[in-house]
Amino acid sequence: MFFSWGSCAQQSENAIELSQLRLGVALGFGTITNPLNDGDNLPLIVIPDIAYYGERVYFDNGQLGFTLSEHNRHVFNLISEFNPENRFFVTWHPANVFIARNAFTEPANSERISISEINSPKWALDGGVNYQYIADTWRFSASVLHDISNVHKGQRVALSLSKGWQTQSGLLSVRLGLDYLSHKLADYYYGIQADDQVGITFQQNAAWLPRVELSWHRQINQHFGLLAKVKYHYYGSLSDSPLFSSNQSVTVFTGVTHVF
Template sequence: MRYWLLLLCLLSITAQAETALPCTQDDNCVTEQKLYLNIALGYGQRSNPLHDGDELPLVLLPDIYYYSKRWFFDNGKLGTSWALNDQWQLSLVGQFNQEKGFFQKWFGGNAFQFRHSFANSGIVDETEKDTGPLQASVREISKRPTAYDLGLQLDWFGENWHLQGVAWQDVSNTYQGQHATIGAGRSWQTSTGNWQLGARLHWKSAKLIDTYYGIDNNEPFYLDRYKGKPSWQPELRLGWQYPLSERVALLAFLRYLHLDDAMTDSPLVRTDHVTTWFFGVSYRLF
């Protein structure tokens, strides 16, 4: 319940649209049937909350999307949308589940989760929880599976505001569970650049948590058993972009994701948060 209250408090200050925004006179609108490709070069890092898990260096970040009249591809998310009215949009979307990215450093799904157009994330704090002999290294456990999710996404667009809710179902029959996200955000333009601040609340089912962070009888006998529980994970995002020319811009982003007891009780998990940060230069190829 405290995470719901946290999100409601942040609605007054929070933005990040992951689908095309309705156009106004001053917007840089997405044109149908045109491919957009941006590349950001710089440096950043995503922390890894797992014991012996590799941190993910962020050096070259792609931002690629294409919208046609019937379908779209947006940074790893494939779907189709229906405009309900001027402010509401409903989408059917699919993408690879991102959970495996903590277990496999170069998991393909990691490539697109750092959409740098005002996306990700956080100042690194490597304080570890005291797990004593209960801790388990990711190098000791069996390989975690790759899953594909199908989701129903609802977006509301206002002036400089964006609200979003999306519910996902595993359609690959991998973890046979669900997860969902609600979020809100706000963007504003100043003399120092374009800023976006957003908040999200993620819910992950017990089956999802158990598949990736549980320890069952298929794991080495000396590891403590753990059965996953439903998890609530609030997240804060801050993004900044300063255009240098029509195609080049400076950019930075921060993200902080808090992990609750359903995650930190797992012997695999050593911290109660995931932080990501990046600073670099973005170039729009086309």
């Protein structure tokens, strides 16, 4: 869920050794378009890459995990991370760090409520289980998480399938994803509550959100490389909320990577 250039560090070109801390950074130009009314687009200038894998415990760019079982191609983890849906309300959210209003497509709802008019949602910490199936250049991941901080009191599911190709020009990878937000989670972040006092209320239903990501990384030497990423999020029925000005968000970045 986080926009980081070095996630899944054990499978990247710069694979880390067990019990070693990996520190890296990408410097360049990019942006995350904000689909919410009066929400600023989020600049991407510096993207950190921080990962550590111990015998069982690991931290990988915003996700803290504990490996329950690792056998052949199957991996089962316990994980925790900040809920990413708060990223469009908070500029320095981890989902923005670890990578004018957007108006590609107008949503169905004709009423518009600015995010500055409502109560800002709180940070939430989600926790749950993750399963990964790793086969050569393929990776399937499925996570089921619940709000362990008792903020939105909902659940989410994150599914992804990624494939990498090592070419003469660098490592090209594609990731297809599908996220499920429960009713309580979606309504907490994108509904309009009575205590917002904006003259209307809106109840947001559960939603499935597809996404696709394309990235290219070319290693120049042991420490430096080149990186380009494009990520597309489609918000579907979520954009019926009066908070949305668009039903999609696009993330783009290009720059230079450095591993310390």
